[in-house]
Amino acid sequence: MSSPHIIVVPLPIAGHVNPLVQFSAKLVKNGMRVSFIVADYYYNRVMSAIAAEIQGEEDCHVGLQSQVKLHSIPDGLGPEDDKNDMPKLFLSTSASWPAMLEKIIQEINGSDREGKVTAMIADLHMGWALEVADKMGIKGSIFWPSSAAFLAVEFSIPNLIDQKVIDNDGVPIGRQTFQLSPSMIRMDTEHLPWNLNNDLVTRKKVFDFFFNIGRALKLTNWWLCNTSSELEPAALTLLPNLVPIGPLMTPYKKASRQHLSEEGLSCLNWLDQQPARSVIYVAFGSLTFVEYKQFQELALGLELTRKPYLWVVPSSVITSTKFSNIYPDGFNNSLRKIVGWAPQQMVLSHPTIACFVTHCGWNSIVEGLCNGVPLLCWPFVAEQFYAKTYVSDVWKIGLAFESCENGIVSGGEIKNKLEQLVSNEDMRERCSKLGEMTMKSIQGDGQSSNNISKFIQWLKE
Numbered sequence: 001m002s003s004p005h006i007i008v009v010p011l012p013i014a015g016h017v018n019p020l021v022q023f024s025a026k027l028v029k030n031g032m033r034v035s036f037i038v039a040d041y042y043y044n045r046v047m048s049a050i051a052a053e054i055q056g057e058e059d060c061h062v063g064l065q066s067q068v069k070l071h072s073i074p075d076g077l078g079p080e081d082d083k084n085d086m087p088k089l090f091l092s093t094s095a096s097w098p099a100m101l102e103k104i105i106q107e108i109n110g111s112d113r114e115g116k117v118t119a120m121i122a123d124l125h126m127g128w129a130l131e132v133a134d135k136m137g138i139k140g141s142i143f144w145p146s147s148a149a150f151l152a153v154e155f156s157i158p159n160l161i162d163q164k165v166i167d168n169d170g171v172p173i174g175r176q177t178f179q180l181s182p183s184m185i186r187m188d189t190e191h192l193p194w195n196l197n198n199d200l201v202t203r204k205k206v207f208d209f210f211f212n213i214g215r216a217l218k219l220t221n222w223w224l225c226n227t228s229s230e231l232e233p234a235a236l237t238l239l240p241n242l243v244p245i246g247p248l249m250t251p252y253k254k255a256s257r258q259h260l261s262e263e264g265l266s267c268l269n270w271l272d273q274q275p276a277r278s279v280i281y282v283a284f285g286s287l288t289f290v291e292y293k294q295f296q297e298l299a300l301g302l303e304l305t306r307k308p309y310l311w312v313v314p315s316s317v318i319t320s321t322k323f324s325n326i327y328p329d330g331f332n333n334s335l336r337k338i339v340g341w342a343p344q345q346m347v348l349s350h351p352t353i354a355c356f357v358t359h360c361g362w363n364s365i366v367e368g369l370c371n372g373v374p375l376l377c378w379p380f381v382a383e384q385f386y387a388k389t390y391v392s393d394v395w396k397i398g399l400a401f402e403s404c405e406n407g408i409v410s411g412g413e414i415k416n417k418l419e420q421l422v423s424n425e426d427m428r429e430r431c432s433k434l435g436e437m438t439m440k441s442i443q444g445d446g447q448s449s450n451n452i453s454k455f456i457q458w459l460k461e
């Protein structure tokens, strides 16, 4: 009998692609074939990430890599569009990908070499893919890469309308805070998941898109989430049908440097030269954060600490003259390293990292805490604010910036918070403990590990 063949469909953005790369590696190690759908510009990065995941494991051999096949699709955005613009991605992929996905599945099923597709794992925000699977007689499951808290808000839309927190179009009825249950974090109507930008027409489209996700959820009972009961007991109680399988990450000692790009390797080589627990790591995930004045203040704050720092900055910024003028002596010297992309999980597990300045993307938060690295929160939109509340108020493993009246966080504030954070041993200790507890969930008999085993069993049935 041929092995199960799983088609994996992530939203094409790092925070959605990465956890599914790691999950795909697990499926392959459990004897399955994976067809991974990827936007064309991600092809090379995903290819090397998969190779590193699979070969990095001590108990795996090179041949397994051939069990994953990438199928690239154009993202449907125009040449001028930002590849990380979530609302545009939701809308363009849901319009242009269904027909292409169906064609890919037909091609796989028509070829003798690969074995027919037996199941699908679709990102919740690619929920339309389950309708394609359903039409083609393929069993499906939903995967959510972020917090259960985020989902709890999406699932509570009818209640929020009834309770007059939002109107029928998702618009807040006045600014207010609310709790979805007495043990849940308090949320602000400013940070609803569909408030991804200031354009009201787009907000409404994204709200309708989220509201309609319920259709996809009805097509499966497997709602997988990249969280764990150690991290989000209250949200998981509120959503008893959600299956926690997180944190989806690989411990560093197992991962391999051999597949890194030159830039990635240069980050680790540079870290190898730094003193233990000295380096500030700064990265904002897929977010393109390029506001000049704020960039200048962040650079100033980092320089004022006189500590070494590794900062991920979009390549377009590194090459622009305006920004390079901030550093008259050049972007890189022995105390600073500025790169376009870093191998984040390896960086965070490096013993020289002292703290992480993050935009509070869920994967960044979980990767930081699982490596025991205290966090300095700089949320920009939507659910990143929920993650910030977890970090600073619930888990107490990090701090958050105060912005000034003009919305800019000053260099002085950045320096002060960084100094407070790195000198706080209690916080570091709490972070290590929470990280250890959370990692146990995906090991041995941990809850997430058991859930993954049950899911794999279902895929094999």
Ligand SMILES: O=c1ccn([C@@H]2O[C@H](COP(=O)(O)OP(=O)(O)O[C@H]3O[C@H](CO)[C@@H](O)[C@H](O)[C@H]3O)[C@@H](O)[C@H]2O)c(=O)[nH]1
Binding pocket: 013, 014, 015, 016, 018, 019, 145, 146, 147, 283, 284, 285, 286, 287, 312, 340, 341, 342, 343, 344, 345, 360, 361, 362, 363, 364, 365, 367, 383, 384
């Ligand atoms: O230089 C870098 C920067 C990031 N990463 C990786 O990219 C991923 C980034 O994920 P995340 O921190 O979740 O950020 P985004 O890509 O910005 O994620 C989007 O998707 C997440 C999951 O839904 C949401 O939580 C975020 O708010 C949303 O911005 C992580 O695995 C990082 O390890 C790298 O490897 N190198």
